[in-house]
Amino acid sequence: MFATTAAPVILALASAVWALPSSVPMALFESVSSAPAGWNLNGAAAKDEVMNLRIHLAKQNVAEFQELAVKIATPGDAQYGKHLTVEQIDAIVGPSAESKDLVFQWLGNHSLADSAVLNSRGNVVKVKATISQVEALLGTQYSTYTNADTGKTASRALNVYVPQALMKHIDVIQPTTFFGFKKLTPTFHPRTDLNRRATVTTPTALASLYQFSGITALKSGIMGIAGFIEQWPSKTDLTTFMNKFTISGFVAVHAQQTPQGANIGIEANLDVQYARAITSTIPNVFYSTGGEDDSIYEDLAEYILGLAASSRPNVISVSYGGDEYEVALSVADATCNLFSELGAAGISVLYASGDSGEDVLS
Numbered sequence: 001m002f003a004t005t006a007a008p009v010i011l012a013l014a015s016a017v018w019a020l021p022s023s024v025p026m027a028l029f030e031s032v033s034s035a036p037a038g039w040n041l042n043g044a045a046a047k048d049e050v051m052n053l054r055i056h057l058a059k060q061n062v063a064e065f066q067e068l069a070v071k072i073a074t075p076g077d078a079q080y081g082k083h084l085t086v087e088q089i090d091a092i093v094g095p096s097a098e099s100k101d102l103v104f105q106w107l108g109n110h111s112l113a114d115s116a117v118l119n120s121r122g123n124v125v126k127v128k129a130t131i132s133q134v135e136a137l138l139g140t141q142y143s144t145y146t147n148a149d150t151g152k153t154a155s156r157a158l159n160v161y162v163p164q165a166l167m168k169h170i171d172v173i174q175p176t177t178f179f180g181f182k183k184l185t186p187t188f189h190p191r192t193d194l195n196r197r198a199t200v201t202t203p204t205a206l207a208s209l210y211q212f213s214g215i216t217a218l219k220s221g222i223m224g225i226a227g228f229i230e231q232w233p234s235k236t237d238l239t240t241f242m243n244k245f246t247i248s249g250f251v252a253v254h255a256q257q258t259p260q261g262a263n264i265g266i267e268a269n270l271d272v273q274y275a276r277a278i279t280s281t282i283p284n285v286f287y288s289t290g291g292e293d294d295s296i297y298e299d300l301a302e303y304i305l306g307l308a309a310s311s312r313p314n315v316i317s318v319s320y321g322g323d324e325y326e327v328a329l330s331v332a333d334a335t336c337n338l339f340s341e342l343g344a345a346g347i348s349v350l351y352a353s354g355d356s357g358e359d360v361l362s
């Protein structure tokens with residue numbers, strides 16, 4: 001009797017001590033005071049829930065790289081237009097071998113090294129682990145939240161700790177503090193008075209306002225349009241739109257390879273119709289980014305940088321917006337750094353800053 005009750009207690013103690021390298025001093029990596037508005041707490045996350053943790057190894061020489069990226073984008077500068085390959089970018093900003101080794105050592109200390117994979121660029125470690133494993137790794141607790149508008153649930157941690165020695169070797173650890181980029185739905189007011197150019201935006205009105213209707217049509221390059229949250233444009237709607245708003249010399253080219261019939265998104269339709277209407281015969285490509293809400297821009301940028309230079313868009317328009325103050329600082333930094341890499345590689349990114357504005361709360 002005595003032996004059978006005592007033994008499990010000793011075993012449990014032994015394994016708890018063994019699993020926690022408590023000699024390693026931990027530091028607060030990132031923290032948010034609460035979930036963003038609209039996310040309601042359900043309770044503790046299920047310990048056996050499996051999650052895909054992303055750990056971005058720290059980029060090096062970020063300030064120098066940004067300076068270079070600005071020069072590459074500045075007409076008149078000696079570096080102007082001298083776009084870089086991804087290899088050249090990584091030679092500047094790629095993480096150090098020390099960062100990679102320490103992160104894998106840390107994961108190994110938590111028996112997670114075998115579940116960790118380094119991406120092909122060598123800068124992001126992806127770990128498949130249970131919530132309880134991640135909680136032990138990050139010295140935190142995950143809770144589950146439900147979004148009141150969308151009904152989506154998410155397991156997140158509000159405080160994240162890493163070994164002190166790793167602080168400067170990691171840029172981002174998610175999903176932790178970031179609840180995802182928000183879906184902003186445009187509001188529509190049906191108009192019938194389309195000839196009143198002064199007050200109604202149509203492709204024809206834009207052509208006259210910016211005087212591009214008579215320009216020589218370009219045929220090369222690619223104009224990219226980004227779409228998210230599983231919304232696609234409709235080919236039929238595009239044809240209707242282009243037939244309604246004919247600008248001389250401009251032709252309707254169908255959006256390629258988009259699933260039709262389901263999830264026709266107002267935002268996707270609007271973006272494709274206006275891009276098509278003002279880009280003449282330049283090929284348009286609609287990039288539909290799936291994946292998790294907290295990594296959509298990262299996924300898009302990595303996809304495009306992963307393409308051969310000849311298949312990349314010259315310009316990519318992102319019409320989706322969000323409330324910047326709700327984006328975890330680490331994610332905001334990493335996203336901006338990726339956009340500057342796109343710029344250095346010769347891809348201009350147009351953002352929805354004139355839409356809901358840079359500073360307007362939705």
Ligand SMILES: *[C@@H]1O[C@H](CO)[C@@H](O)[C@H](O)[C@H]1NC(C)=O
Nearest residue numbers: 021023024102105106109163
């Ligand atoms: C891994 O564990 C060992 C032993 O506790 C410790 O000395 C080392 O600093 C740990 N490594 C990291 C990166 O936390």
